[in-house]
Amino acid sequence: MIGAPGAGKGTQAVRIAERFGVTHLSSGDLLRRHVADQTSIGRQIERYLAAGELVPDSIVMDVLRKPIVTASAAGGYVLDGFPRTVEQAETAYKVAVDLGVAVQAVVHLVVPRDELVRRLLERGRDSGRSDDNAAVITRRLEIYEAKTLPMLDYYSAREQVVSVDGAGPLDEVTEAVINALDRIRALLAEG
Secondary structure, eight states, X not given: OEEOTTSSHHHHHHHXXXXXXXXXXXXXXXXXXXXXXXXXXXXXXXXXXXXXXXXXXXXXXXXXXXXXXXXXXXXXXEEESOXXXXXXXXXXXXXXXXXXXXXXXXXXXXXXXXXXXXXXXXHHHHHOOTTOSHXXXXXXXXXXXXXXXXXXXXXXXTSEEEEEEOSSOHHHHHHHHHHHHHHHHHHHHHO
8 A cells, every 4th residue: 555644545454454354564553553562663663753754664674574474374465554665665575575475466545635634633633643743744745755656666567556546435445446456356367
């Protein structure tokens, strides 16, 4: 799942995972769990999250490796929130090939910037997430545009990439994503 902060990646990833009977893996949830548990790695992660910066690749890969292998062995996974840069995607691809858990499809949720800001500010008020304030949101969106969007070209050369309008009603977005993934599954089944 690729999308700006607030695009609905987490919500759609959960729905996709349920629909296809696979595991939902959220890099953000895994990282925040380490922070909440005050693990040694969580204390490192906390500084990056509070500033709206990307957590270093080596830390994220360490946190994700075991859950991805476990989920892949159980039938598959929907990965939400990682990778976020072309460099991370390249590293993740090498690791995934070695582990036999390579990506088959990429879903890009497209949402206008003003809607992203509105959603994130609302989420911050509702959930109390410290990284959902105006200054951090602006920084996260700048990083997304500079570092994450270029991944679409990278993935287009390797996997099936589908872009879906993520600004619509929740159920309509889910239906569009599932329809796109069903088309990709049919293509993969044909060889």
